[in-house]
Amino acid sequence: MPTVTELPTPDPRVRMFRSDPEVDCFAVVTRRHVVVVDTFGTPGEAAQMLALLGDDLAGRSLLVVNTHSHFDHAWGNALFAPGGPHPAPILGSRLAGEVLRSPEAQAKLARKQEGDARFAGVVLHPPTVTFGGALTVDGGDLTLELRPAPGHSADQLAVWIPELRFLLAADALEFPFPYVEKDADLPVLLATMRDLRALDPAVVLPCHGGQHDASLVEHNLAYFARLAAHPDTTFEEALADLGLADVPNADFYRDLHGLNVRATRAALR
Structure with a gap:
């Protein structure tokens, strides 16, 4: 099992945890709640994050957010599911719940379990509190706005903390660039990135690529603008x-670049 470690952020109330080299997940410590944002690919990794939270859990209720249903963001949900070791409300988009309950998700889990013993104990659990549109969590001192951020996936949310101007961007932004799985999703992702830019974040925390400032939004948009102008890039x-x-992870992003080139060419047609 990968080891989960903590990385610093500019505000200790926003805690960042990495399962290297796969994904970063987060916890926002407010006066009322500890809000875990994504649960890694397995309950074991989620349990490591929870152990690192330590005293921050004392006197606060535990909430969980799934930014979207991809395996590295939501397959650790069993730790927090009803009857699990640390039951807590799991918030997510209505569509994320539908995806995690689908036969396709079960088939993907079966394939992962066949190829990697790490996933042997994973049981899929959808969010227990689902919603359409946006949802706001009032932590007493910090507000977490769960905002639709489709494009990378249709079910995705981003988390905006206006008091800090921190943006937890999920996979809507990435370093060096985000990607789309389907050609038709590219205009949706570009619209989402422009919406996130309008928030004028001071700190951007994507789930892949580490901490950045607002320039990450411009870098990601510039990448797709280059592809639109020169699709043979x-x-x-x-x-x-x-x-x-x-x-x-250059080989991984080289493959993703190919998906983005294909989507760009489809858009130009």
Whole structure:
């Protein structure tokens, strides 16, 4: 099982946890609640995060948010599900609940379990509190606005903390760039990124790529603008255009670049 470690952020009330090299998840410590944002790919990784939260859990209720239904964000839900070791309300979009209850999700889990013993004990649990549109969590001192952020996936939410101007962007923003699974989703993702830019965040915390300032939004939009102008752009050329010589998980992002090129060409047609 991967080891979960904590990374610093500019405000200790927003805690960042990494299962390297897969994903970053978060916990927002408010006066009333500890709000866990995403649960990693397994309950074991989620349990490591909960142990690191330590004394912050004392005297506060526990809430969980699924930004979306992808395995590295929601397959640790069993830790918090009814009857689990740490039952708590799990908030997510209505669509995320539908996806996690679907036969397709069960089939994906079965494939993962066949190929990797890490997932042997995973049982899918959808959010227990679902909603359409936006939802606000009042923590007493901090507000968490759960905002629709589709494009990377149709069920995705981002978390905006207006008092801090912190944006927990899920996979709507990434370093070096986000991606779309389906060609038709590219205009939706671009609209979401523009909506997130309008928030004028001071700190952007995506689930892949580490902590950034608001320039991450501009870098991501610039990447797709380059593809629209030059759809034959190679992965290496795209990195150079962003001022990067290399990135972690380069082979992974090279494949994702191919998906984005395909979606861009479809949009241009």
